[in-house]
Amino acid sequence: MKRPIYMDHQTTTPIDRDVLEVMMPYLTDQFGDPASRSHAWGWAAEEAVDRARDQVATLIGAQPEEIFFTSGATESDNLAIKGIARAYNGQGRHIVTQQTEHRAILDSCRTLEQEGFTITYLPVDRDGLVDPEAVRQALTKQTILISIMHANNEVGTIQPLAEIGAIVKARGILFHSDAVQTVGKIACNVDDLQLDLLSISAHKMYGPKGVGALYVRKTRPRRIKITPLLDGGGHERGLRSGTLNVPGIVGLGKACEIGARVWPEEGERLTRLRERFVTGIRQGLDHTYLNGHPTQRLPNNVNLSFAGVDGEALIMGMTEVACSSGSACTSTTLEPSYVLKAMGLDDALVHAAVRFGLGRWTTQDDVDATVQTVMSRVKRLREMSPDYAMLARGIVSRPGR
Numbered sequence: 001m002k003r004p005i006y007m008d009h010q011t012t013t014p015i016d017r018d019v020l021e022v023m024m025p026y027l028t029d030q031f032g033d034p035a036s037r038s039h040a041w042g043w044a045a046e047e048a049v050d051r052a053r054d055q056v057a058t059l060i061g062a063q064p065e066e067i068f069f070t071s072g073a074t075e076s077d078n079l080a081i082k083g084i085a086r087a088y089n090g091q092g093r094h095i096v097t098q099q100t101e102h103r104a105i106l107d108s109c110r111t112l113e114q115e116g117f118t119i120t121y122l123p124v125d126r127d128g129l130v131d132p133e134a135v136r137q138a139l140t141k142q143t144i145l146i147s148i149m150h151a152n153n154e155v156g157t158i159q160p161l162a163e164i165g166a167i168v169k170a171r172g173i174l175f176h177s178d179a180v181q182t183v184g185k186i187a188c189n190v191d192d193l194q195l196d197l198l199s200i201s202a203h204k205m206y207g208p209k210g211v212g213a214l215y216v217r218k219t220r221p222r223r224i225k226i227t228p229l230l231d232g233g234g235h236e237r238g239l240r241s242g243t244l245n246v247p248g249i250v251g252l253g254k255a256c257e258i259g260a261r262v263w264p265e266e267g268e269r270l271t272r273l274r275e276r277f278v279t280g281i282r283q284g285l286d287h288t289y290l291n292g293h294p295t296q297r298l299p300n301n302v303n304l305s306f307a308g309v310d311g312e313a314l315i316m317g318m319t320e321v322a323c324s325s326g327s328a329c330t331s332t333t334l335e336p337s338y339v340l341k342a343m344g345l346d347d348a349l350v351h352a353a354v355r356f357g358l359g360r361w362t363t364q365d366d367v368d369a370t371v372q373t374v375m376s377r378v379k380r381l382r383e384m385s386p387d388y389a390m391l392a393r394g395i396v397s398r399p400g401r
């Protein structure tokens with residue numbers, strides 16, 4: 001049996017062979033702990049971690065000492081949100097975020113609510129954009145942190161971080177972004193975006209699973225304080241205890257080095273493929289709507305609602321294409337997407353949504369084959385759909401583009 005075409009790159013990516021290759025020695029002969037200062041194994045591991053720290057920093061325009069390695073972006077998000085809140089809780093107890101953030105942000109905020117913090121969850125518009133002016137208006141004397149993701153993992157919408165950064169900076173409030181979907185994919189520079197903290201995950205950018213990083217600006221103008229989540233040996237300058245995942249960190253570093261080199265061209269190529277995908281589907285199917293911003297979106301994200309079709313049924317029925325309905329976490333519980341709901345889609349279109357995530361090795365043939373498969377499946381499902389029959393006869397009309 002032929003393997004399905006992988007169209008789920010917002011969930012996870014395959015590891016780049018060049019990344020795996022540089023990791024291998026650190027899984028075998030070079031197994032040292034970088035904290036061992038007394039022998040060659042330790043020195044080699046320390047050197048490798050230093051190199052990776054440089055590679056990560058270079059990609060986002062940071063200094064190496066501003067990079068802290070973690071177990072992934074879930075941990076980076078938790079550390080940023082809870083760590084800042086707990087360290088600054090004497091200064092204020094209010095945080096501003098928005099409704100379509102990843103669960104790692106939203107659930108960290110829920111925990112803080114139980115600790116007495118107030119959280120503002122800003123709404124988004126139909127395209128998934130948050131209004132920088134709404135951010136400004138949400139700020140109070142109590143606000144200590146703003147967290148707005150760079151690009152959304154379900155619908156690909158890219159938030160106006162530079163505008164928000166300018167507002168935040170003028171007020172001297174800390175600014176965090178979950179940039180998991182953009183680092184190594186589009187321009188993401190911590191100075192251009194005026195960010196103080198930024199979360200990264202290796203497995204979303206062709207690196208290994210279980211490793212990530214948190215960027216923390218060194219001075220603003222004072223040192224930023226963060227209360228650690230873990231107590232222990234004081235690794236990563238006291239911010240994140242635990243023996244470093246050396247092979248993973250080496251892999252993250254290499255993934256960043258490759259990302260820095262290839263993203264401009266890769267982004268253009270994927271944008272062309274994305275447009276080909278959407279145009280192809282649109283030419284063959286009516287009542288099909290693109291979710292997320294039409295242009296201000298990730299090069300590799302296509303999220304479509306096929307009116308009259310149950311998205312889950314479509315996904316499960318397509319053995320030739322691997323894709324998902326949105327966030328991996330919510331699709332296991334079969335809950336409708338809170339992201340699409342926050343964007344104001346009506347329930348029928350939320351349930352009709354399917355996300356396709358293109359990647360580094362997606363070819364034009366993959367896109368064309370996926371378009372053909374999706375069209376034939378959707379047509380077949382619509383033949384049995386009373387909702388679609390009504391739509392087709394013009395009895396009900398749906399909003400959308």
Ligand SMILES: *Cc1c(COP(=O)(O)O)cnc(C)c1O
Nearest residue numbers: 072073074102104153178180201
């Ligand atoms: C995948 C993802 C995360 C979680 O990253 P892990 O490294 O898997 O913990 C956080 N935020 C966004 C936007 C993501 O897409």
